[in-house]
Amino acid sequence: MSTRNVRKTDVVVVGGGVSGLAAARRLVEHGRSVRVLEAGARVGGRTLTGWAGALALDQGATLVYPMQHNVFRLAGALGVELFESRSxxxxxxxxxxxxxxxxxxxxxxxxxxxxxxxxxxxxxxxxxxxxxxxxxxxxxxxxxxxxxxxxxxxxxxxxxxxxxxxxxxxxxxxxxxxxxxxxxxxxxxxxxxxxxxxxxxxxxxxxxxxxxxxxxxxxxxxxxxxxxxxRVYRFSGGAQELALALAAALGDRVVLDSSVLEIAQHSTGVVVRCADAEFAAERVIVAMAPSGVRKLRFEPALPVDRRALQDAWQxxxxxxxxxxxxxxxxxxxxxxxxxxxxxxxxxxxxxxxxxxxxxxxxxxxxxxxxxxxxxxxxxxxxxxxxxxxxxxxxxxxxxxxxxxxxxEPYAHGCEGGLTVGALTSARRLASTPVDRVHWAGVETADAWIGFLSGAIQAGERAADEVLAASPAR
CATH class of the missing domain: 3.90.660.10 (Polyamine Oxidase; Chain A, domain 2)
Known part of the structure; x- marks a missing residue:
């Protein structure tokens, strides 16, 4: 891989949805340098606020239930308002x-x-x-x-x-x-x-x-x-408001229009390559849908059982x-x-x-x-x-x-699931790290797969894995 225009950081997060942004926030809170690489021109992943005049319309993820505490905790910390939806x-x-x-x-x-x-x-x-x-x-x-x-x-x-x-x-x-x-x-x-x-x-x-x-x-x-x-709750300004607030807090750590092509691991770190830049880091968190990960090149190649999960994702x-x-x-x-x-x-x-x-x-x-x-x-x-x-x-x-x-070229589906035989063949979860590569995204959540709360939990869990594996110097 070329060493031209290499930028150094502690951790690279691939994907600027809620999960990737939540992971980056947790890492920054613990003093780590981070770059979030988002392939698209916006943050938010499968949250998207559209507009009809001055009226905010959720075009993606919408509702939050009372027991999904991660959303209320993070929204409260960022000053993002929710309201109880009329019922x-x-x-x-x-x-x-x-x-x-x-x-x-x-x-x-x-x-x-x-x-x-x-x-x-x-x-x-x-x-x-x-x-x-x-x-x-x-x-x-x-x-x-x-x-x-x-x-x-x-x-x-x-x-x-x-x-x-x-x-x-x-x-x-x-x-x-x-x-x-x-x-x-x-x-x-x-x-x-x-x-x-x-x-x-x-x-x-x-x-x-x-x-x-x-x-x-x-x-x-x-x-x-x-x-x-x-009771169900909605965001006053649309659900994408949470991702926008996360990105605003992270500032220039978030890099848009940066589609990752390759992730190479070596004995002391990783190199994440985009079309016009390379990032050298200790570890990487990939916060993408499994079907999206199929498009990335890995060096060395991911283990067969991990690739099997990605290939089996529908x-x-x-x-x-x-x-x-x-x-x-x-x-x-x-x-x-x-x-x-x-x-x-x-x-x-x-x-x-x-x-x-x-x-x-x-x-x-x-x-x-x-x-x-x-x-x-x-x-x-x-x-x-x-x-x-x-x-x-x-x-x-x-x-x-x-x-x-x-x-949406980088959404890779709204929901999804694994084909018959995949779990018993792979005998691993999509959240299991591969050396210095960690996985986030709502599909890897330990709680509330399919909901914003799960996306947050998965991102923060991946960040905690990185923190545990690479203690602060």
């Missing part, structure tokens, strides 16, 4: 061509970058006795949903967090696709369609059941999320839609703005209106492989669903903003 009113469930509304107190719980979470389905099932005359699905179908969630948590509890391949029957769990198991557990086509419409946002259909159990285990089980108070792609109205008119009808459907075009919606209510916003996640491919046709189809749910006013928004995450 009163009736929840809508649309299935088999019919619209049903329920009031369970606070029934919201949509994680709209990834998927709507299953809280509304569970709450419907839990109210079978009280609502038996108006249930949209037969009681047995709703009980299948409950039993499937219970079975997931029961199996997940048997999967050791640090070594899922050592679980009882790990080989059997790892050779079975998650969707195959789900079809067996939920034979009712109606109930399964509701579950599949949501689960598809987090995990590909062919994801290993063992990986799915590991994934849900990082939440403490599915019921931990569903059974908590249904990213999930999707679109985030924000539909802006003059006001949140559905509230006048006693509706919360949250809805769950069995429709491919828009599985779920939630009220993403600003805190002051000076505009109405319905937000949803659209799986990339479902619904119309043509943008204009897709817009008409989404608005038709909105009108079916919330009335004719929903057909004529002020703004319709859609973000296709496949257009």
């Amino acid at each position: 009163d009113g009736r929840f809508l469930l649309y299935t088999e061509g019919a619209r049903h509304s329920f009031r369970f107190g606070d029934s919201r719980g949509m994680k709209l970058f990834g998927m709507p979470v299953l809280r509304p389905v569970l709450r419907v099932a839990l109210h079978v006795a009280a609502l038996r005359t108006t249930l949209p699905l037969p009681p047995e179908a709703m009980m299948q949903v409950l039993r499937a969630i219970s079975a997931l948590d029961r199996l997940a509890a048997t999967v050791p967090a640090a070594a899922p391949w050592t679980a009882p029957d790990a080989d059997l769990l790892d050779c079975r696709a998650f969707d195959s198991w789900l079809r067996e557990q939920v034979p009712s086509p109606q109930a399964r369609r509701l579950l599949e419409a949501n689960v598809a946002g987090y995990l590909p259909a062919t994801t290993s059941l063992l990986y799915a159990l590991h994934f849900f285990n990082t939440w403490g089980g599915v019921r931990r999320l569903l059974g908590t108070p249904a 990213p999930v792609h999707g679109r985030k839609v924000n539909i802006v109205y003059d006001e949140p008119f559905w509230r006048q009808d006693g509706l919360s703005g949250s809805a769950l459907t069995d429709l491919d075009v828009v599985p779920g919606l939630t009220d993403a209106s600003p805190q002051d209510g000076n505009a109405g916003v319905l937000a949803g996640y659209l799986p990339a492989d479902r619904g119309p491919a043509d943008a204009a046709e897709r817009r008409r189809a989404v608005l038709a669903v909105c009108a079916e749910l919330f009335g004719p006013r929903a057909r004529t928004p002020r703004h319709y903003v859609e973000k296709n995450w496949q257009d």
Whole structure:
């Protein structure tokens, strides 16, 4: 490798998403010099704040739950404000061509970058006795949903967090696709369609059941999320505000438009090479999705088991839609703005209106492989669903903003999962260091994979590994 224009630093962080920035912040707090190399022209990764006039719209990660303490801790330290998202009113469930509304107190719980979470389905099932005359699905179908969630948590509890391949029957769990198991557990086509419409946002259909159990285990089980108070929080200025605040605190340590091409390890350090610069460091933290790491060259090559995990990673792609109205008119009808459907075009919606209510916003996640491919046709189809749910006013928004995450060259998917057989073959986690190379990114989280809290935890964990391996001089 050329030694021209070599810059020295203690640690290089590859990736300027929330995870990489959180890692850099932790290192700087402990007196280490850091460079964060971000391939794109902005920080934030899969958080992105768009604008409709002066109105901030989350085009990526959105919601924070009360027990995701990492987000509140870091946001508080950086002066980034969150607010409790409004959630009163009736929840809508649309299935088999019919619209049903329920009031369970606070029934919201949509994680709209990834998927709507299953809280509304569970709450419907839990109210079978009280609502038996108006249930949209037969009681047995709703009980299948409950039993499937219970079975997931029961199996997940048997999967050791640090070594899922050592679980009882790990080989059997790892050779079975998650969707195959789900079809067996939920034979009712109606109930399964509701579950599949949501689960598809987090995990590909062919994801290993063992990986799915590991994934849900990082939440403490599915019921931990569903059974908590249904409060959710959003960022006053959009979720990207957290990354922007981190980057501002790091200052010129963050270098944009710096796509890393190669990482070379030697006996005393690493060299990280971009197109026009090289950085010499003691260690490197790679905070990228596994499918993005495939594009990097490593010298020496990564171990076979580590490469196997990257090759087995299946990213999930999707679109985030924000539909802006003059006001949140559905509230006048006693509706919360949250809805769950069995429709491919828009599985779920939630009220993403600003805190002051000076505009109405319905937000949803659209799986990339479902619904119309043509943008204009897709817009008409989404608005038709909105009108079916919330009335004719929903057909004529002020703004319709859609973000296709496949257009982001460095996002490498919204969510994802491992193919069958990967975990038991590799017998390592994606977070396991390779000598002087450490791994961050939400996919490597020990807690809350798929959420901002997990991204922060993964970054800070990788930074702590570096600190432990390279004590301060």
